[in-house]
Amino acid sequence: MSFNITEKNMQDLLIKTGAFIDTMYYVKHHLNLLPKKDHVCTCINFSDLIEMREDFVRELVGSVVDYVYSTKKSASIRNKFLEGGRRSIAQANEQLSIKAKEKFRKASIKGQFSEMLLFLLLQHHFHAVPLLRKMPITTEPNLERNGADAFHIAMSDSKFILFLGEAKTYDRKKYGLKSALEDSIESILEHYKNHRSELNLYSYEEFIPEELEGVATEYLSGERNDFEVHLVCLIAFDGKLTIQGKSRDEKLAFIIETVKQAIADIGQEIFNRIPTDLELRFNYIIFPINSMQELLDDFKRKLGL
DSSP states (O other): OOOOOOHHHHHHHSOOOHHHHTTEEEEEEOTTOSSOSOEEEEEEOEETTEEOHHHHHHHHHTTHHHHHSOHHHHHHHHHHHHGGGOSOHHHHHHHHHHHHHTTOOGGGHHHHHHHHHHHHHHHHHHOOEEEEEEOOOTTOTTSOOOSOSEEEEEEETTEEEEEEEEEEEEOTTTOOHHHHHHHHHHHHHHHHHHTTTTGGGEEOTTTSOGGGHHHHHHHHHTOOOOOEEEEEEEEEEEOOOOOOOSSHHHHHHHHHHHHHHHHHHHOSGGGGGSOGGGGGGEEEEEEEESSHHHHHHHHHHHTTO
16 A cells, blocks of 8 residues: 555545535434434525525535546646736636536536535535546537446545445426435445446546545555445435425424425335345435426526536
């Protein structure tokens, strides 16, 4: 092993998510899910009685450069824009942002919204740093490769924990919460089963910190097989809620309790497909969104697509 990474090093590699997380509200609770341990239920935050949708989208889009490029790569691209003294630092930063936004595609906006959201929430809630990402299909950019939506790592007791993430965004006209849960469980189990044989789908260039390049190289080459793998399902769905409450706290409590009750009504049978030895490694992030298509349209518009 040609690198020495500590838990403190890993914490230092996490990007800043505070401003974005301030636009969200969350609780950690079993949520009537299995396994019965803390999972995350989150929603867009409120400022008094006003939902912070514009703030949420603005901060999400403001994280695009961090999503696309590592700090080192960003600095390299920024410096190229500064060459010749023809641009100010502000102008170079704007060009860097434009270049990062060009990685997004109109035809895949829902999936890219979900993956970017998962990227940020894995860092905040699981203190997990990105390690690998699916490579685009250069011959047909409108198609998506198979494979997990996120490949992040964290450290616990000096041991690497690999988080495989699956991000799903659902319209309840087509999918109820039960179908969304069933689909996400099936997908993440498939990714877990196949992720070692699908390593050729992944790359680490451009977006991971250089401190982790050695880890990524060894994992891709098969030299490392000692990671403990945990699974994260992000389920964003159009809650289509008429949010009740006469204060911020009442509105937020209404959303969270509605989600808990919806999961309780589903029952426990859908979790039977999870193998016993993987149960405690399952983690859920449940994210109800009202008027989801409007939010996605706003996200796309702010990306300039």
